[in-house]
Amino acid sequence: MPVLTATGAGVRRRRRWLFRNLDVTAEPGEIVAVVGPPGSGRTTVLLALARRFKLSAGSVVGSAALGYVPDVTSPEPVLTVLEHVRERLLLVGRSPREAVEVPLLGLDPTLKGFELSPYQRQVLGLVLARLENPRVVALDGVDEGLDRRESLSLWGLLADVAADGIAVVVTAREVDPARVSTSVRLGGAAEQPPGPALEQADDARLRERRVARAAAELLAPAGGGDEPPPPDPEAEGEPTEAAVQDEPAAQGESAAEPEAAAEDEAAATDEETAEDEETAEDEDARGEEKS
Structure with a gap:
């Protein structure tokens, strides 16, 4: 039985369609790739399939936990890998004490967000997404900024996730057809996904982060560490x-x-x-x- 189904899905901005007439299904353990050049609407499709982007046409049944999506689920610069895990555990209603038992897939728990390479950001996104016990995991740009060794390693991790019965949706410029169950190819790069769309998709995540930080402060022991608190994403912006x-x-x-x-x-x-x-x-x- 499909865990994710899109029927006639489309997103329109002003008079232009970013994509439309999208029909795709994902069964448990399948890997679906959304393929196309930069600006072809790959990220928009991914967010729409994850139910993080409002459709202009059609429907999507099911949802996905987001892995790494630049500008939407980017790591917090001053938080370590382990602190990201604790924060996500709080967001999903679990105890942050479980963080020591979470497999980090080779990541150094002391690395901070700004120190992570593109490959490490993808791995951290996969680790965090799996904490939600999802039926579908979605990752953006799995071939961007990775060398051949890192690419092989990441695809190996994705295959392991699929082997556990979790469907995987990824975006890339190109993929090896042998690695995926379904490939959705998008058109040219005439239209860039709008900036406000990413902000729309990220609103819920920002609210969740504030709740998690408040809970973490309540749980933190008195006289805690000397590290400065993470910056508020909403405090960063253009001059009024x-x-x-x-x-x-x-x-x-x-x-x-x-x-x-x-x-x-x-x-x-x-x-x-x-x-x-x-x-x-x-x-x-x-x-x-x-x-």
């Missing part, structure tokens, strides 16, 4: 419109300050000159009176 509008005004004020200072200095000089002239006149007058 008000800040942009205020900037020219501030520059105008800075430019006006030297002019005002110069005017004040000239006025003070004029006053001193006038006082000197008045003093000279007084002395002349007093000299005339004495004579």
